[in-house]
Amino acid sequence: MDSSTTGKIIGVNGNMLIVEFESAVAQNEVGYAKIGDVGLMAEVVRIRGRLADMQVYEDTTGLRVGADVEFTGDMLSAELGPGLLTQVYDGLQNPLPQLAEQCGFFLQRGTYLPAIDREARWDFTPSATEGDTVTAGDVLGSVPEGIFDHTIMVPFAMNGTYTVESIANAGSYIVEDVIATVKDSQGRSHDIRMLQRWPVKLPVTAYAERLRPTTPLVTKGRIVDTFFPVAKGGTYCIPGPFGAGKTVLQQLTSRNADVDIVVVAACGERAGEVVETLREFPELTDPRTGKSLMDRTVIICNTSSMPVAAREASVYTAVTIASYYRQMGLDVLLLADSTSRWAQALRETSGRLEEIPGEEAFPAYLESVIAGFYERGGVVKLNNGETGSITIGGTVSPAGGNFDEPVTQATLKVVGAFHGLSRARSDARRYPAIDPLDSWSKYGSIVDEEQLTLARRILREGSDVGQMMKVVGEEGTSDSDFILYLKSEYLDSVYLQQNAFDAVDGATSDERQRHVFEVISEILKASMGFKDKDSARRFFHEITQTTKDWNRVDMDEKEFTTIQTKLESMVSEVTKNA
Amino acid sequence: MHKTYHRVERIAGSVITIRAKDVKYRELAEVTSRYGSSLAQAIRLDEDEVSLQVFAGARGVATDAKVRFLGETMRVPFSDALLGRVFTGGAQPRDNGPALDENPVEIGGPSVNPAKRIIPRNMVRTGIPMIDIFNTLVESQKLPVFARAGEPYNPLLARIALQAEVDVIVLGGMGLKHDDYLIFRDTLEESGALSRTVMFVHTAADPVVECLLVPDISLAVAEQFAIAGKRVLVLLTDMTNFADAMKEIAITMEQIPSNRGYPGDLYSQLAARYEKAVDFDTAGSITILAATTMPGDDVTHPVPDNTGYITEGQFYLRDGRIEPFGSLSRLKQQVNGKTRDDHRAIMDIMVQLYSGYRESLEKQSMGFRMSEWDNKLLKYGERFEKEMMDLSVNIPLEGALDLGWEILADCFEPVETGIKSTLIDKYWPGNKDETEADTVTEPETEEAVPA
Incomplete structure (x- = not known):
């Protein structure tokens, strides 16, 4: 394409320009709108006759009708090559630390730096x-x-x-x-x-074939790995109201997940949260390699106050970088926080284009865009026979915490696992606040299927009994129902809940999960007899406390076996009475 | 060199459209007609048609009004002379002082590079125990005060303006009742705090466009003070009025509404303001407290809902008090471990016991018999509400912690609180005096116990 194509601005509305062009331009082609010597990056989003609608990735203050737009002939592309790891980029892949060296405290519009160091050898x-x-x-x-x-x-x-x-x-x-x-x-x-470049909005398909995701991705979160597992190459979403702990959950996953590379896309969320990752990751050690966690991480951060159009680009930049590493036969985890902000960026653009709105003014193509994004995950067999994977986990921030809104619903249709966070659980300080009754996963668990079915049944029935007890009181509940309720509460507090701040409890390996879950399954299965409800409650308080202590002991320590024996003997005491 | 135009093509709401050439996006113009003159800003360029948002509203603007472009975007003068002054949303003096025009700075400037941000580290002392102890405010934090209309959120902000240990207060009022504005002004004046305060006030009677400018102007001024090394606290009231002003303008501009009539970019617009909160590594900081009224006491209303996703926690103001449940400062963990060793213990146990008090109160109202423990809780709850929760309480953090111990000791035995024994030994009133006064007495008390 002729790279000298130019155009003239004939309209400005927010971050949307109308540009009259001379020779050919392509949909999604990038151009620079000029304010004096500064060029603001913009992308063609619609073409009508000789007019192109372009969304600008920067603040448009000061642009005037008649100013030049220089087209580049390229679509928005990411630079790929050695040196991506440990980097912190904005949505357009500008390295933020280098920008800070050049421009100081504030992001200066129109300054674009090469994403990959040209001098490093x-x-x-x-x-x-x-x-x-x-x-x-x-x-x-x-x-x-x-x-x-x-x-x-x-x-x-x-x-x-x-x-x-x-x-x-x-x-x-x-x-x-x-x-x-x-x-x-x-x-x-x-x-x-x-160094190579790849247009971010196109999927990379330089592989032999796509495979079905079957290997579990261990996140060391018990409720996830055991109950609502994610497979390597799978997709999952975490919707939740504000304050339910979406970001904390993603931060934990980015630390503990059993993958080679983590790409974090902080998309339209608080800058403060990115700063925590930025400042803490270099200090933390990756248990798999003994090196700094930052060594396996790329951060794309386009926080809420940064330009909206670049926010839309940021998730694509992230998934393109993830695809690049997948091509090397590595397992990559892409965490997007939050996909709702990305969808809102689409809505803002759509609104300025005066498109006919769909539900809640989101564009009608919202669902296909979301589906297209999640479909860029997956396990692939490469040309040389090796496999690589991208697992995508996206948070969703539904308006009012109501999951019936368009973004959550469009996401649920295309993901393989749903980790719904509930306000009730986070208010009760039951973290991680993943709702064990509403959530689901289509991937295989790391524990025995039969034990899992039993545990699920106890959670469900225990919750039913709990509901009923609110109406009829403890007196109106039969002893067997009451024990069922206590069992479900026990499972909840010692297995589903996890203390993120405890080094041992906060990260449970798959081996340990299988072991502990088997022991707990035996307890759930056991038929127990008690003198009265009070003694039942006392017993469950005691084993809850003991199991929690057990959770805090390293598996290699002698105490681990000691506590397990103690726990088993406590349980056998009450099964005798049954 | 500044071109002047004399023909207005269209007038709708507060937006007028003229034909003009070579206008910059967001450039300011002065619109003059029979009824006076006002600033206006170019908000849409379409070939030679320029749509201008008239700050004073388009009421009385004639089709032959004079429109003169100024060649610059909206700025606000910045100097230390701002302190003690009151301005309108359009940065014109509202007091009787002179207009300022030195050192103009742009409003709504670029955002801070995330790579230059640091993890927050300093607490902002307010002298209000419900904040200092239970949900500590941290420099660079952004927190809304969620309240129903009618709750005393403005008196609360005024009190914080008086008591907060910061260098500069910037108060941005949006849609304030004139009475409320006067209360703010008088309260600050009487206490002498006005000298460290800048006020940008848009009252309910002022043109709606000026309401939109208040947060940007306030934050631009705050940013300049912060860069100059000052610790700045920005108080905004009421952000729901700001959102409603955006809604009003968006609808007149025929934008497609997304949720309950609010424009689709409500989240981004609010975030652009709140994210100005920052702690500069080598300079000062900006902390934002923003009153946000919840229409119908509904936290899922678009304004509080979007706000909650942006801010780092929230204060709920209910029945004239900061509610300990639901209120949350997400950043408090960064600082409350460094204040005094009993801070976290007191914070946890006092709220826990207060929650017990609420349960006992409920039991009492249902006519159940009160146990001895219930009575203790009732006594505790009353003292807690009166001496800690009341907004008129003004004590420094250390004094408030001591008061906490005193209330606990008055109502409970040490073991009933479940506080670590090392802290009990150090702080429990009585213990403290004995151990400090004379350690030799200890064996005697031990002997006394079995007897």
Whole structure:
């Protein structure tokens, strides 16, 4: 495409421009609207005749009718290459710490910096050889990036098959050095560099096939892994009213999840929460590698007061970076907080385009856009036979905490697991506040299916008894129902609830979950006899306390077995009376 | 060089449309007609048509009104001379002082780079125990005060303005009743706090567009003070009026409403203001307290609901008191471990016991027999409400903690509180005196127990 295409602004309304253009422009093409020497990045969102509607990723104050717009010929793209890990980007992939060095406290509009350091040197080791036939996504070599071997691949945008003409020797290179030359079927040569670009709104498909997500992704949260599991390559959502602990839950998952890479997309939420991640992650150690947690993390942060259009782009930037690492055969977790803010950005754009609104003024295409985003997750088999995955977890902030609103409903249709947070549970300080009766998952659990069915039944029936007891009182409840109720409360407080601030209790390995859940299942299964309701209650108070102590002891310690034996003997005392 | 136009094409609500060339988006213009003149701002450019939002409203604007473009966007003068002054939402003097025009700064400027933010670390002392002890306000925090109309949220803010240990107070009033404005002014004046205060007040009688400007102007001024190293507390009242003003303008501009008539960008608009709260690493800080009335006492109404997703907690004002349940300062954990070693213990136990008091009260009202424990709780609850919850109480944190111990000791035995024994030994009234006075007496008391 001719990159010298220009246009003239003929209308400004909020962050929406109407631009009259001369030669061809493409839908979603990026252009720069000029205020003096400064160019504000904007994207084409609609074309009508010679007029393009463009949304500007910045504040539009000061733009005037008649000003120039320079089109770039490219869609909004992310830079991909070694050096992405540990970075903190805004929604357009501007590195925020470097921006701060240049501009100080405030974000200055019209300043765009390269996402990947052009000067850093990487030790390249070739693996392809001259004469090899390659396609997009095939491995040419690798560089060490922190804890990973970062593979250098044939750029995803190169269609067709190529023959390697030459490949660089092992040595130190910058990302813009040519590391290979390949020839296409027509005999033309192409230079390949470590740095490549990919339009964020298109899915990366340089893999052999998509597979069904079956391996569980262990988050070390018991209620999630045991009751509402997430699979590697699966998708899940966390809707909840404000204050129910969505962000805390995501922060815990980003720390503990059993994956190679975590991409955090802080999308339209509080800046303060990102700051906690920014400041704390470098200090925390990743138990898997012993290195800083930041070494496996990329943060995309477009907080609530940053420009709205860039907020819409931020989730795509995040998922594109996740796709890049998936292509290396790694397991990636993408956490988006919050997808509602992203949907609201769509609504604002749609409103300015004066489109006919759907429910609650969200655009009619909301559902397909949400579905398209979650569909970019998944497990894939790569060209070389390895597998890689992207798991997507998105929080939803429903208006008024009511799950019947369009964003929650559109999300529920396309995800594989639903972790609904409830105000009642968070008010009762039962954390994590995932509602055990409303939530669901279509993925396989890490524990025995039969034990799980029993536990689910006890939770449900125990809750029914609890409801009934509010009406008829304890006196009107039969002893067996009362024990059922106590069992469900016991399961809730010792297994579903987890103290995030306790080092041991806060992160339960899958091995430990299986072990503990088996012991607890035996207790739930046991038929018990008590003198009266008070003694039943006293017994359950005691085993609750003992089990909680047990939760706080490391599995390798001797005390772990001691407490377990104590617990089992306490239970056998009361089963004798049954 | 500033062009002047004399023909108005359309007038709708407070928006007028003229044909003009070379106008910048958001540029200011002066609109003059028979009934006076007002500033206006370009809010939409469409070829040579410019839509202007007239700050004073379009009432009385004639089709031959004079429109003169000023070539600049909305600014507010900034200097120390602002302190002690009262302005309108359009930054014109509301007191009898002179108009200021030095050092104009832009309003609604860019947001702070998240990479430059730091984890909040300092508490803001207000002298109000329900805040200082139970939900500590932290520098750089943004907190709304949720209340029904009719609750004394303005007196509460006025009291905080008087007592808060900060350098500068910026008060932004939106849709204030004139009486309330006078109460604010007089209260601050009488106590001498006016000298560290800047007020931007839009009263209910003023043009609605000026209401929209109040938060931006207030926060732009606060930002300048903060960059100059001052700890600034911004008090906004009432943000629901601000949201309603946005609604009014959006509807007249024929925007598609999203929820109960509010524009679809309500969240982003509110967030853009609240996110101005910041603690600069090497300079001062901005803390925001914003009264938000809940229409129909409904927290799921779009304004409080969106606010709750943005702010770091909330205060509920109910029956003239800050409700200990539901109120939450999300940042309090950052500071309340560093104040005094008994702070967290007192915070937890006093609320727990107060919740017990509420239950006993309910039992009492249903005619159940009161146990000895219930009576203790009732006595405790009454003292707690009177001496801690009442908004007129003004004691520093340490004094309030001591008072807490005194109330506990008056109503309960140490074991009944469940407080760690090391704290009991250190702070329980009586214990404290003995241990400090003479450690030799200890064995005697021990002997005395079995006897």
